[in-house]
């Protein structure tokens with residue numbers, strides 16, 4: 244019987260060699276090798292994390308902060324390199340999500356369908 | 366190159382056929398096939414979820430609720446069938462956690478070590 248950890252290492256390897264991971268890595272390097280792009284993306288990420296934390300802690304987000312975030316988002320969307328990276332990240336996040344669903348299927352069958360975040364059962 | 370989804374299905378199969386999953390399933394059925402044990406475990410789970418939700422929402426937990434939870438926990442610990450299930454669940458949760466770490470290693474290498482919940486970097 245195949246050992247789960249052995250197969251997990253196979254999956255890691257498959258993911259590492261996948262086109263999607265290669266594309267992600269390439270976009271990531273492209274963004275980070277250009278100081279201007281790197282700075283813009285870093286600023287955007289910082290403000291995103293900052294706003295999310297404020298919301299989670301129930302802190303007030305000022306109109307100035309919202310305006311700054313919107314301005315940065317517009318800049319980021321106009322930057323082709325960053326847009327490509329964000330699309331690749333979204334794709335990878337979808338794949339990881341899919342993999343988790345596949346792997347935990349035996350548990351879902353045992354415990355019954357979970358209520359999803361959108362409130363629907365699957 | 367191996368398709369990530371194909372390998373994920375292999376991993377699902379390996380997990381489903383693993384001794385750990387088989388033991389979990391067996392304990393789960395044992396608990397649920399005995400109406401008394403099933404009821405006790407159900408009550409314990411309900412009160413656990415209830416207390417967790419109250420804590421997350423910042424609601425007050427009454428001394429009576431704490432006492433009831435402690436009493437149920439004592440009953441549950443004395444029940445061999447339930448103790449076995451809880452140990453099997455903890456083991457499975459550890460395995461799933463390990464698998465996730467292995468699979469997302471390429472991403473961790475790309476983005477750098479994440480700060481863990483315990484505040485340490487790995």
Ligand SMILES: [Ca+2]
Pocket residue numbers: 351356357358359364365
């Ligand atoms: Ca579900």
Ligand SMILES: [Ca+2]
Pocket residue numbers: 473478479480481486487
């Ligand atoms: Ca880490």
